[in-house]
Every structure is written in C-alpha cells, then in structure tokens.
Amino acid sequence: MSLQQGWGPEDQPSFEVKGSFKPLRDSVNSGETSVFLWEWFTTKPFADSGEVRFIGSVYTPWPCWMLAASPSADEEEVKQFLAALGEYTTSFDSKEKRETENVAYVSKTFNQQESDVKEWLSTVAWYHDLAKVESKVVLETLQTLEKAGVVKAPAAGWNISDFVNESVSTIV
Incomplete structure (x- = not known):
C-alpha cells in the first residue's frame, strides 16, 4: 500500500493490529477503526451483507500463502x-x-457463497512440492519491502540462503 500511495518511510501512517477478523470488524463497526486491510474473499460476505464496504484493493507482490518454521524446529519433522x-x-x-x-x-467451512468459492478457486494456484522455494519470490518480496522502507538490504545484497534452510528446502 505504501508503494501504491507513494509513501516513503517518513510518511508511514500508524496502524493498530487488531488480531483476527472479528475484533477488527467489531472495531470498524464501533467507529474505533476507520479502515482496514484484509483478504478480499473472506471479507466479501460481510460486504455483501452491508456490514462493511470495499473502498479499494492492494495487491501484494508475493504469494498469499507462505510457510515458515522456527530455526530450532526439527528438520525431519518439517x-x-x-x-x-x-x-x-x-x-x-x-x-x-x-x-x-x-x-x-x-463454502461450508468459511461461510462463503458457492459462486464466490468457484471464483476464488479459479484464481489460485497451489504449490505441490512445498520443499521448493522460488528465489524470484523471495527476492521480489525483499525488494518490495526495501522500497517500502521496511527492511534495508545489506551492502553485499540479499543472500536467499539467509532466509531458506537448505537442509529442508531447495532454492529454485
């Protein structure tokens, strides 16, 4: 959103993390919160009912599903x-x-309309070999976060191996 709005690190608005969707939705409806960012399809039933309304979209340059494990996690279990x-x-x-x-x-588990679920499923791709990490995705994510002023690249540039345990995953 920072890149979309042209905000530099000094222009960043403050955001309050509300946790799960229900406290966030409640804070919007009570007037405590003015606006929020949340995934489109899981918000749609509340927009359809008129409880919240969409005012725009912010697309991320990274996949919406990522897996992470603690460095202390047992590698074989991971x-x-x-x-x-x-x-x-x-x-x-x-x-x-x-x-x-x-x-x-x-539809049943997430209280979604079947037509919305069909639309969502037509837009998503699933990784099948989850032990492969695409270097392009990691680099693009880091570069985007750097442009937004969230992280700073080391003088020598990003080393993907600093972010991926190659005993567990393969960088492709």
Missing part, C-alpha cells in the same frame, strides 16, 4: 510436514475437486 501437506495440496488442486468437493468444503 520435511515430513511439507511432504504431507504437498500431497494434500496436490489432491486439493485437482480439476475434479476444484469443481465439486472443494467448493462445498470451503
């Missing part, structure tokens, strides 16, 4: 987790499930 989750995302990503089972599950 590898097993990534492999198991990768099997699930591969199954979830199948054309057949995107058109039937996934629509019903997401």
